Amino acid sequence: MPELAMESVVHVYERGSVRALDGVSLRISAGERVALIGQNGSGKTTLVRHLNGLLRPTSGRVSLDGRDAALMRVAQLARSVGLVFQDPDRQIFAGSVAAEVEFGPRNLGFRDAELRGAVDDALAAVGLAAESRTNPYDLGASRRKLLALASVLAMRTPVLVMDEPTTGQDQRGVATVRGVIEGAHAAGRTVIAISHDMEFVASAFDRVVVMGAGRVVGDGPPASVFAAASWEMLRSTYLEPPMAARAGERLGLGSTPTDDSLISALVRTG
Amino acid sequence: MLTFESVSYRYAGAARPSLQDVSLVIGSGEVVGLVGASEAGKTTLCLVAAGLAPRTVRGTLSGRILLDGTDMAPLAIHELAGRVGIAFANPATQLSGVAGTVYEEVAFGPMNLGLPRSEVIDRTDAALRALKIIDLAEREPALLSGGQQQLVAMAGLLALGPAHLVLDEPTAQLDPAGTRLVAQALARLAMDGASILVAEQKTDLLASICDRVVVLDAGRVALDGPAAEVLGDPRLADLGVAAPASVRLRRLADAAGASPATLSHLDGALALEATT
Numbered sequence: 402m403p404e405l406a407m408e409s410v411v412h413v414y415e416r417g418s419v420r421a422l423d424g425v426s427l428r429i430s431a432g433e434r435v436a437l438i439g440q441n442g443s444g445k446t447t448l449v450r451h452l453n454g455l456l457r458p459t460s461g462r463v464s465l466d467g468r469d470a471a472l473m474r475v476a477q478l479a480r481s482v483g484l485v486f487q488d489p490d491r492q493i494f495a496g497s498v499a500a501e502v503e504f505g506p507r508n509l510g511f512r513d514a515e516l517r518g519a520v521d522d523a524l525a526a527v528g529l530a531a532e533s534r535t536n537p538y539d540l541g542a543s544r545r546k547l548l549a550l551a552s553v554l555a556m557r558t559p560v561l562v563m564d565e566p567t568t569g570q571d572q573r574g575v576a577t578v579r580g581v582i583e584g585a586h587a588a589g590r591t592v593i594a595i596s597h598d599m600e601f602v603a604s605a606f607d608r609v610v611v612m613g614a615g616r617v618v619g620d621g622p623p624a625s626v627f628a629a630a631s632w633e634m635l636r637s638t639y640l641e642p643p644m645a646a647r648a649g650e651r652l653g654l655g656s657t658p659t660d661d662s663l664i665s666a667l668v669r670t671g
Numbered sequence: 672m673l674t675f676e677s678v679s680y681r682y683a684g685a686a687r688p689s690l691q692d693v694s695l696v697i698g699s700g701e702v703v704g705l706v707g708a709s710e711a712g713k714t715t716l717c718l719v720a721a722g723l724a725p726r727t728v729r730g731t732l733s734g735r736i737l738l739d740g741t742d743m744a745p746l747a748i749h750e751l752a753g754r755v756g757i758a759f760a761n762p763a764t765q766l767s768g769v770a771g772t773v774y775e776e777v778a779f780g781p782m783n784l785g786l787p788r789s790e791v792i793d794r795t796d797a798a799l800r801a802l803k804i805i806d807l808a809e810r811e812p813a814l815l816s817g818g819q820q821q822l823v824a825m826a827g828l829l830a831l832g833p834a835h836l837v838l839d840e841p842t843a844q845l846d847p848a849g850t851r852l853v854a855q856a857l858a859r860l861a862m863d864g865a866s867i868l869v870a871e872q873k874t875d876l877l878a879s880i881c882d883r884v885v886v887l888d889a890g891r892v893a894l895d896g897p898a899a900e901v902l903g904d905p906r907l908a909d910l911g912v913a914a915p916a917s918v919r920l921r922r923l924a925d926a927a928g929a930s931p932a933t934l935s936h937l938d939g940a941l942a943l944e945a946t947t
Contacts, residue, residue: 440846441818543709568843571708572913639848644916651940
């Protein structure tokens, strides 16, 4: 299981002059569940695209288990880090759901029973097992997004990276995404996700990294990142703590970033 | 005023209709929220309301859609452009792709309405300021983040200033501050008399900006009523819709056996937080 590291990573897009990443240093251990939050344009998507080699740093270094990602071949990186895009239509291309999900693992050399198992498990994890013959474009936008997630899951990469996985999902879809995260975590995989849904972030992740203007401005467990002492930092990058944290603070219950923590503090005190 | 009279819609080749017998009136100055499980028909209703289905998306429409009492059916798509605006969840779909800067992108709509130059400039500036993206004016739209693009698309819509607005998850990719700016912009448009239909998964947002909320289920209207009533309705979960945080927390506290005094403290805190 790889450890991911970024050291003073700067990224300037070719045609741009803005430093999308302005000196990011971050170390993520195997098996961590890390949420990446921050205002629009703060560099979250740019950051995760460095993790699978889709983008290379303008300066600084990205490494997997101490090996410089810039020196690794794309195929090696693809085997380690799976990235699910925010917009599924940027990654879907096959004529059936099963073919779409099969493409990644087949390219990684999966065959026969292993390939079938990887595809079946991934489709089951996102609730699309009954749709394997369906054309992806006959699925609604939210299920296409779950399909894009399945096609990355099927590669069984030790690191799973998702860009806004709950966007456009209804209640059931969000529960499905939570299930995928739990399953990946139980299997020892590292999970990294970008999200604007603070309630989801507080309840499904162990660690929250806050981005602001291309830099890491906060980093810690939900109970500290969403504690009142951090609100000024959060608001500096246009974020709001989740409702449970805000209500808990008003009621003098301390840091209650999740529904569960708020309710148990509430019942305990009165 | 935007009126749906027994509207049904079936996509070409689809086994079942995506909308069935939907009747709704969105009055002038009214903001109506639209919720429902995935594939309940929210996006289809938005496309139909904006006149894009069946004009650009093949299918069969029955029933009538009226703009201020006028049947939309005979109107060509360019005749609709200034009267009803649509925002898509995916801003990449929305942006013109021909503008080199954010400023040109936002000015594109009012310019095509043939407005005088000074008014185009006024409207563009006002829209960029309302969404606090004036500092992005000289940037290239294609190089912005998803959330920034969504704000640019929304600014383009504000600059058009249509009397009818249909928004399909307009804040899907926005941070909480961007979401609040969009909410404020919608409230202002409604105050100016616009009829606004907004499909959203974020029920907390709807609770703060909507007069009324409509729930779709398998293409039909399942619930329609005042926002607080519908968003607090216990049937919402069975319809695949997450309740707003305040409703959810109140129920959890109740189920955990919190005392009446504790519940009333919680209610107070939730009410204060919901409005800030």
